[in-house]
Amino acid sequence: MDILIALALAFAVFAVLRGREQAHRIALLGRVLGPYRIEPMLESLTEGYLRWLHEADAERRAQIWGTLAATEQTLAAQFSRFAADFARVPAPQAQISKLPFALPYAQPLLPGRWLFDARRLFELHARAIDALARNTAGLPHKERAYRMTAELYLMQHSCHWFCRSKNLASARLLARHRSSYAQVLAAVAPETRRDYEALVR
Known part of the structure; x- marks a missing residue:
């Protein structure tokens, strides 16, 4: 019984410390992200690509793509x-x-x-x-939309990894976008994948 109580206390302390560190990291990232509309534009682009893909009218498709291209430029900036x-x-x-x-306060x-x-990771995504x-690269619209979606999902994964852990970031990627970490990594530009793997592995 004493062992069970000790384990329960250790788990409780671990959970409290993990929560505090994650809250600090979320606040830090949120403070830097605050002036920007990156998350809404990410959602607008990924949903817009699907609308463009399923639009049958050529004129309407061109209009949608023009809007998407402008949003891409704004998001990139x-x-x-x-x-x-x-x-x-x-x-x-x-x-x-x-x-x-996640291992609380383990980095030092x-x-x-x-x-x-x-910092290098976010520079890579930028x-x-x-x-x-x-x-x-002169990609056709469809391939460009597919690759940009993967790049944005990987960037979002990086934000979640920074705030919490790799496993949780991968689980959220799968839950929110029905895409695995491996699928997303395979779909980004070869240069992104090379530089990313050199950094995180």
């Missing part, structure tokens, strides 16, 4: 500014654990090879989104 703002976060607060689960104790820098918004 805002995310680039967000990444520049986040780059000013002190290094200790920007570290993310590569462990799949983990070896460097088990950590990566969220470059990828900007390149697609400018369509530097």
